[in-house]
Amino acid sequence: MSIEIFNESGYPGVNEEALIDVAGFALRHMDINPAAELSIHIVDLDTIADLHVRWLDLEGPTDVMSFPVDELTPGSGGRPDAADPGPAMLGDIVLCPEFAERQATKAGHNLSHELALLTVHGCLHLMGFDHLEPEQEREMFALQNELLADWYDDIAERELEFPAKPSGASAFPSAADRAALDDAEGHIPPIAEPRT
Incomplete structure (x- = not known):
């Protein structure tokens, strides 16, 4: 698995x-093909605000955006045991x-944890998960939290x-x-992905 990071x-x-490690952990545990590639871009407020407007037509910055190259559906596409191994390039996560x-x-925790959480969230979007409907949202956030908790156990081991x-x-x-x-601050909800 190839994960590149660009910190601008x-x-x-x-x-x-840590971001490379948590992304790799999430992708491996979701049975994504080991030949898959992912890029993580770390940007400033102005850059993500520009992307937010251009891709989602929403004003202001956000915390994470995902740009899938070829959107996978959960449980297919990039799995090594699938008939078609799927695309080698998953896409980009922008933090x-x-x-x-x-x-x-x-939320009462540190930046490292927040970025790890957002990286897992972005990986799930690249794998085809979404949170537009309540059922999807519950599934995605439960999986995000499970992967993140398991990653912490893994790094401790x-x-x-x-x-x-x-x-x-x-x-x-x-x-x-x-x-x-998010509502407590009255700003645009974070955790976004561009419209396809």
Whole structure:
């Protein structure tokens, strides 16, 4: 699996190794073909605000956007045991650490955790998951939280020196928890993907 990271944000505290590790973990555990490729772009507020307007027609910055090259449907396409191994390039995830830091502060955890959560969220979008309907939203957020919690257990077993697993209730939010967090600030909900 090839995961490239491009940090153009200049924002301090971004652990690129952790983001590559959590993305790889999520993709492997979702049985994505090991030949798959993914790019993670870390950008500033102005860049993500521009992308947000151009691709979603929404004003203002957000925390994460996903740009699938070939959208997969959950449980097919990129699986190594599927008849068609699917596309080698999954797409791009764009993260804005400055916006994510605001989310992390409101949720009561650190930037590293927030970026890991958003990376898993972005990976799920690239695999074809969405949260437009309530049932989809529950499924996607439950899977996101399961993958993220399992990743923390995995890094503890491997004795990696990434930040410790947070214990606060908002560290592994449901979709409703996340929406309440966003509504409290009265801004455009984060966790976005471009229209196809």
